[in-house]
Amino acid sequence: MAPEKLPLLPSFLLSLLTLLLPLLTLLLPQADTRSFIVDPDHDRFLLDGVPFRYVSGSLHYFRVPRVLWADRLLKMRMSGLNAIQFYVPWNYHEPHPGVYNFNGSRNLIAFLHQAAIAKLLVILRPGPYICAEWEMGGLPSWLLQKPKIHLRTSDPDFLAAVDSWFKVLLPKIYPWLYHNGGNIISIQVENEYGSYRACDFSYMRHLAGLFRALLGDKILLFTTDGPEGLRCGSLQGLYTTVDFGPADNMTQIFSLLRQYEPHGPLVNSEYYTGWLDYWGQNHSTRSVPAVTKGLENMLKMGASVNIFYFPPPSHFRYMFHGGTNFGYWNGADEKGLFLPITTSYDYDAPISEAGDPTPKLFALRNIISKFQEVPLGPLPPASRKMMLGPLTLHLDGDLLAFLDILCPRGPIHSILPMTFEAVKQDHGFVLYRTYLTHTVFEPTPLWVPHNGLHDRAYVMVDGVFQGVLERNMRHKVFLMGNLGARLDILVENMGRLSFGSNSSDFKGLLEPPILGQTILIKWMMFPLIIDNLVKWWFPLQLPKSAQPQAPSGPTFYSTTFPILGSVGDTFLYLPGWTKGQVWINGFNLGRYWTKRGPQQTLYVPRPLLFSSGQLNKITLLELENVPPRPQIQFLDKPILNSTLHKTYIYSLLADTLSTPEPMRLSGH
Numbered sequence: 001m002a003p004e005k006l007p008l009l010p011s012f013l014l015s016l017l018t019l020l021l022p023l024l025t026l027l028l029p030q031a032d033t034r035s036f037i038v039d040p041d042h043d044r045f046l047l048d049g050v051p052f053r054y055v056s057g058s059l060h061y062f063r064v065p066r067v068l069w070a071d072r073l074l075k076m077r078m079s080g081l082n083a084i085q086f087y088v089p090w091n092y093h094e095p096h097p098g099v100y101n102f103n104g105s106r107n108l109i110a111f112l113h114q115a116a117i118a119k120l121l122v123i124l125r126p127g128p129y130i131c132a133e134w135e136m137g138g139l140p141s142w143l144l145q146k147p148k149i150h151l152r153t154s155d156p157d158f159l160a161a162v163d164s165w166f167k168v169l170l171p172k173i174y175p176w177l178y179h180n181g182g183n184i185i186s187i188q189v190e191n192e193y194g195s196y197r198a199c200d201f202s203y204m205r206h207l208a209g210l211f212r213a214l215l216g217d218k219i220l221l222f223t224t225d226g227p228e229g230l231r232c233g234s235l236q237g238l239y240t241t242v243d244f245g246p247a248d249n250m251t252q253i254f255s256l257l258r259q260y261e262p263h264g265p266l267v268n269s270e271y272y273t274g275w276l277d278y279w280g281q282n283h284s285t286r287s288v289p290a291v292t293k294g295l296e297n298m299l300k301m302g303a304s305v306n307i308f309y310f311p312p313p314s315h316f317r318y319m320f321h322g323g324t325n326f327g328y329w330n331g332a333d334e335k336g337l338f339l340p341i342t343t344s345y346d347y348d349a350p351i352s353e354a355g356d357p358t359p360k361l362f363a364l365r366n367i368i369s370k371f372q373e374v375p376l377g378p379l380p381p382a383s384r385k386m387m388l389g390p391l392t393l394h395l396d397g398d399l400l401a402f403l404d405i406l407c408p409r410g411p412i413h414s415i416l417p418m419t420f421e422a423v424k425q426d427h428g429f430v431l432y433r434t435y436l437t438h439t440v441f442e443p444t445p446l447w448v449p450h451n452g453l454h455d456r457a458y459v460m461v462d463g464v465f466q467g468v469l470e471r472n473m474r475h476k477v478f479l480m481g482n483l484g485a486r487l488d489i490l491v492e493n494m495g496r497l498s499f500g501s502n503s504s505d506f507k508g509l510l511e512p513p514i515l516g517q518t519i520l521i522k523w524m525m526f527p528l529i530i531d532n533l534v535k536w537w538f539p540l541q542l543p544k545s546a547q548p549q550a551p552s553g554p555t556f557y558s559t560t561f562p563i564l565g566s567v568g569d570t571f572l573y574l575p576g577w578t579k580g581q582v583w584i585n586g587f588n589l590g591r592y593w594t595k596r597g598p599q600q601t602l603y604v605p606r607p608l609l610f611s612s613g614q615l616n617k618i619t620l621l622e623l624e625n626v627p628p629r630p631q632i633q634f635l636d637k638p639i640l641n642s643t644l645h646k647t648y649i650y651s652l653l654a655d656t657l658s659t660p661e662p663m664r665l666s667g668h
Contacts, residue, residue: 036178036185036220038239040263047185053265054185055368056083056123057320060132062092063345064323066105067607071380072321072355073118078379079350079361080368081320083185084115085123085269087130089138090165092329095426097142097161100168112176116183122176125188125224126169128152128162128207129196133276133331133341135427136496136505137191144421144506152193154202163210170214179218186220187211188269189238194229195499204235224269227253234260243270276347278339283598283641285348321355322347324603327531327588328427331498332505338455338471340494342599343590344640353603353638354569356382383606385636386568391561393620393630396539399554400463400488403431403526405533405540411524417509418525420493425527430508432489433524436481436515443478444516452511455494458554458623462486465553468624479515487520489513490554492623494591534619535586554623557630560615567609570634571601574620576627583619584608595624600639 037046045052057076064072076084088108094100102108115122129152130138140161143149149157176182189207211221224241225233227248234240240261244253254266275284322345332340346353350361357379368374399406412423417432446459448469457469459477462485467477471494481487493507513520538558572582574594582589582602589602610616618632 034179034181035218038220038264043263044265053372054083054121054123055081055372056085056121057081057350058085058270059319059321060086060323060345061108061111062087062089062105062134062329063325064105064321065605065607066107066110068355068605069111069114070117071383072351073114073120075351075355075357075361075380076320077118077120078375078377079320079357079365080372080374081120082372083121083123084320085125086111087132087134087138087191088124088126088169089130089132089134090128091135091138091140091426093169094140094165097140098164102172109172109176112173112183120183121178122182122184123186123188124173124184125191126166126173127191128165129193130191131331131499133325133345133498135329135331135498137331137498141421141426141496141507142424144419145424147421147506150198152190152196152203153198153200154206159203159206162207166210166214170211174215177215177219184219186222186239187215188224189221189235190223190233192225192229192233192243193223194225194231194233196232199232201232201235204233204238208235208238222267222269227256230256230260239264239267241267241269243268277342277344277598277640278333279342279593279599280596281339281598283348319345319347319349321351322349322353324353324590326590328493328495328591330495330591332455332495333499334472334497336472338494340455341498343592343602344599344638346638346640354383354385354571354605384566384568386563386570387634387636388561388563388570389633390631391559391618391633393557393559393618393632395630396556396558396619398463399431399490399528399556399621400460402533402537402540402556405537406528406530407431407526408529411526414523414525415521416512417523419510420491420507420527423508423525423527425493425508427493428530429493429528430491431526431528432491432509433526434487434520434522436483436485436487437518439483440479440481440515443480445476446479446513446515447476448509448513449511452509453491454505454507454510456492457509458490458492460488460490460553463488465624487515490623530581530621531583531586531588534583534588538617538619552625554621555626556619556621557626558617558619560617562612562615563609564612567606567611568636569606570604570609570636571638572604572618573601573633573635573639575631575633576629577620577622577632578624578626580620580622580624582621583617585610585617598641600642601635603638604634 034048035046039046059072059076061069073084093102093106112122127138132138139151143151143158143161146157149155151158173184174180176184178185189211190204193204208221220239222239222241223233223235224243226243230240230242240257242253242257244250257266277283325341325343325345330341330343332338344353350358350364352358365374411433412418420426420430423430451472453469453471455471459466459469461479461481466479469475469477489509491508496507497505572589574592576594577592578595579593581591584604585608587608589604592602594600
């Protein structure tokens with residue numbers, strides 16, 4: 001059968017096609033080109049040439065176990081977000097100079113891949129400084145091995161380290177830039193630099209040039225600052241954004257932003273849906289109505305103008321899911337008092353620390369749905385929770401009994417005590433040891449002058465616990481001892497300052513302690529590697545003679561337990577315990593400080609636990625006092641808001657070395 005003949009096109013259509021064909025040929029490559037740019041003429045973003053607004057939330061991959069990334073990202077996408085923003089902590093990936101770690105939960109590329117699967121665009125914030133309430137604001141503590149270094153400035157030593165790091169990091173993310181086919185649409189340079197006292201424009205220009213040299217000209221680079229930081233934090237050639245919370249005057253702040261960024265979309269880079277917690281203060285919360293009202297007002301801005309031509313402000317929301325400061329990674333603030341941040345980074349966020357949707361999430365999703373489509377289908381439900389216990393822990397021995405294993409290379413000797421940084425100890429603990437040069441017959445005060453203790457010290461004489469010294473406090477420990485008695489001071493790094501001027505937060509004994517009128521000298525420093533002991537050596541059987549009769553001071557406890565049936569998320573409750581560190585199956589869960597609060601439970605993600613047939617191992621390092629019944633429990637709900645601060649915090653305010661300054665109101 002012969003095929004049918006196609007009808008001939010009229011001559012005028014053929015002529016028109018002949019004229020349009022070259023134009024269509026020119027347009028086709030542009031249609032295939034991926035781009036994310038600012039359209040200053042219409043105060044908007046363009047994604048692939050189309051007006052675009054992102055509504056994003058923060059999630060820190062370094063606060064969530066890798067196996068849970070997909071779950072958290074899916075929940076964010078189903079909440080109506082079309083983008084996420086996250087930091088890259090330098091110290092998490094370069095633990096020692098020139099030594100890099102991008103494995104496991106540090107696999108940044110795997111996280112970008114998971115975000116792409118969840119159909120989320122990415123706003124990346126690689127620092128080098130990130131704040132994020134993270135240890136030293138993400139800067140590696142080994143920078144302080146050069147004591148005179150000026151962080152976050154054009155100091156050649158600092159710039160050399162930054163350049164070396166970014167020449168490793170930025171090429172890794174280059175293929176993931178949006179115009180290269182990835183999901184990174186913009187990148188922040190530094191972080192709230194205007195809040196840092198240096199105001200070094202040469203430093204910011206150096207960073208901008210470095211980013212351009214390694215990432216090219218197509219990626220959108222931006223800065224973020226609070227309203228008071230725009231003068232020193234913004235830089236010509238970098239898009240300027242601002243951050244503020246629900247209680248701030250939005251119109252006034254955006255008007256101020258226009259003085260630095262006259263054209264382009266208004267961007268609130270950190271809209272605070274919650275807040276962080278400090279040990280000794282109440283758990284922070286922000287009401288659902290306050291958060292949703294502020295979000296809706298921002299989304300309504302410009303509504304009287306055709307939304308196609310003038311979209312409302314774009315914004316991140318910080319945090320959408322907080323996570324956990326596992327191990328020793330929490331940061332700290334100092335405003336009169338030294339304020340270490342809790343292990344929980346729940347942040348009263350829309351997705352809880354355990355990854356559960358909260359009423360705040362549903363309320364925000366409802367607001368977002370008024371302005372743009374949200375994915376169809378229900379949100380994934382809360383994870384299964386489990387209860388277990390009480391369990392009785394058994395005494396393993398005091399910390400001093402394990403000293404040879406905790407510090408296998410032996411002590412470092414010095415006339416004067418050396419800092420953590422000088423002995424190359426980043427986190428955790430250093431034991432300082434000396435011997436009394438004369439008999440102390442009467443209780444005599446031991447103290448560290450010039451606030452030279454960073455951060456908390458546990459004092460022992462001949463192995464007997466005497467008491468605690470703490471940064472910024474006038475407390476003294478009164479000692480007695482014979483000539484030659486061994487004085488041990490275990491110093492804990494409670495987290496380096498993460499906000500603002502954190503250039504000199506050295507840890508350990510910064511000054512030699514004084515006993516009465518005697519300056520103590522001839523010290524031995526033992527940098528302790530406790531995680532290795534817990535992971536590889538426990539349980540160890542000590543002779544009974546080495547076990548303390550009345551356990552107090554730094555002491556190890558442990559037990560094993562099975563889980564019958566399916567495993568769920570849970571929360572470790574430590575009633576009656578004072579302060580210390582917890583490991584589950586060798587994983588460092590973080591600090592507890594039951595006596596001070598507000599956090600009373602530690603989040604235990606279900607992937608850390610073994611199911612039936614295997615024994616789970618829990619180890620505690622209690623630093624002060626063990627309860628009469630050394631028991632623990634696993635609960636199905638967290639306790640994050642139980643604190644003694646009504647009696648505790650105000651007594652400290654009267655007892656500090658200086659008058660406290662007002663708490664900071666913003667800054668991440």
